[in-house]
Amino acid sequence: MKTFEEKYTAWVDGRLSGKELQAFEQEVEGMEAAESDRREVHQLGALLRSHAAGGGLPVLEPVVEFDRAVLDQITASERGWRQAPGSWSSGWLALAGAACLAVAAAGYALLVPKAAVPVPYFAEITSVRAADPSIFATAIQDPSGQVTVLWIDGLDYLPDTYKLR
């Protein structure tokens, strides 16, 4: 036994006949939506048939070696994808190398004092501690003369017999 939906689809498609058609039309009598559906399906079918017969629709023909062309494109893109990381990293490595050189050159220029630039004199004695109570040490500074002397007193005199080596 057919369900209502099966009968409805067959009725819209025009596949009901005889007593079955009469019975179903009595069943849907007064249902405007059902009649409207049936009318639109018939109009669409007629439209498609008329255009197909008159050449209104383009004739689709299979592209020659379509599959092979698609596969070739996929293979080429995969090959490019595999090569890309290598060439990309080489570029970055070259860029990093150039950056390192630039940093090294800048650091050298900034941090290494140039011989031609006169360096101001700076010497400062911050603390002194004599190892022996008989020794006295004093700091004498003369920045204008570029001299700083740690002056030690109390040391033994070195006679002629003492050879300075």
Place this chain on the structure above:
Amino acid sequence: MRYFLLLILWASLAGTRVHGAEKVWTAVLLATNAAKPKPVPPQLAAACAGLQRILKYNQFEILGSTTNVMDEREESWMVPSDNFWLRVKARRGSAADGIGTYLLDLELFHDKRPLVETEAKLGPSSPLFIRGPVHSTGQVLIVLMVQP
């Protein structure tokens, strides 16, 4: 590409080493008065006038000298002569002290006898003199200088 990167690394390290390769030069001097003084050693040319004014000598001769490369990790011994030694511990000064300035912990020995211990800040090419004992021939001086 690898060799290129190694070259860059080497160049960077070499640049760092150039900057960190300051040396300490030390010498034992004999200051005397001479009728015809000998030319002052080139390392002391800038300080010669000041030395003459303070010490009242007109001739400065180098009896012995030595040069050590700075090593901030450990102390070193400097032996410019057989009689006078220095124990030196050097560390780089702060930016406020000036570029190339070193903080030096020094201990002076005379024939193995410790004389004095001192801390000093030295800029590059700025000599520090230590007036040592008087010898029958003149005044003994010890000089230290950071060489850039």
